[in-house]
Amino acid sequence: MTSSTQRHFEASVMNGGFILRAAAVSGFLLLSGCSLFSHQHEKPAIPKTADAETLYNYGIDALHTGHYELAGGEFELLQQNYPYSGFTGNAELMEGYAYYLQGEYALSVQQLERYLQLHPTSPDAAYAFYLRALCYYEQIANVERDQQGTVEALDALEEVITRFPQTSYARDAQLKIDLCRDHLAGKEMLVGRWYQQQRNYEAAMTRYQRVVQDYQTTNHVAEALERLVEVYLALGLKDQAHQTAAVLGYNYPDSQWYRYAYNDLRENHLLKNDLKKPVTHPGEQAHRGFFSRIWHSVF
Known part of the structure; x- marks a missing residue:
């Protein structure tokens, strides 16, 4: 406890x-x-x-x-x-x-x-x-393990809010719900990166899209969008890659993930005037390899 x-x-x-x-x-x-x-x-x-x-x-x-x-x-x-x-x-x-x-x-x-x-x-x-x-919440495993416990915790916490919305328990439950959702999004990202590493781009795309669609308030969305740009480029889906980069630039213009996506498009000669050039901070590489970005996102 x-x-x-x-x-x-x-x-x-x-x-x-x-x-x-x-x-x-x-x-x-x-x-x-x-x-x-x-x-x-x-x-x-x-x-x-x-x-x-x-x-x-x-x-x-x-x-x-x-x-x-x-x-x-x-x-x-x-x-x-x-x-x-x-x-x-x-x-x-x-x-x-x-x-x-x-x-x-x-x-x-x-x-x-x-x-x-x-x-x-x-x-x-x-x-x-x-x-x-809380009993379910305390049993949440790290993202490398099965997340059924996180789903159960999420359901139980949402029930607290539904039944007792004006209580202090509901307020605390909402904070824990946000953490549960971030945890589930992290699991999707972990699996998506693995599929991408194995060049199973369709499966990786499904995982990243799920993060963007189902976990919009988590800290993983910017990376998921950038990974989608990479996957779309690998699949030859140039329009989708450009559109996703535009969404990323609009919502996260100062993020490292937008800088990576922008440079991915530039290297593939797909830049258009609607994409604002990102600012590269001193000491930061404009582009990183896949594995260095995995390391950065995890650690």
């Missing part, structure tokens, strides 16, 4: 969120900085006859001291022993949170979905959906 996510959660707690600390002694422990678990690695025995409130407070205290597995066990025990108590709904949600803190994302999703099925109109449903989305 990222520190920002944990701070977000703690803010929810302190602002009257779903965690209920019912016993007065528990409130004293929180205010005084004391704990039912005085040391990080100590795991005191829970009384077998503990009531729902006691189990819940033990679970909360276990979370505060980093005993996430123990906390999840207390919340689960509460649900089993007191299925109709006033603490049971909170315990269901907190068990999902405890799994999340352990990095047990599949178990967290399962528990959160169970909570949402049982409490679809809960005031804490927004947080449950948000935490569920």
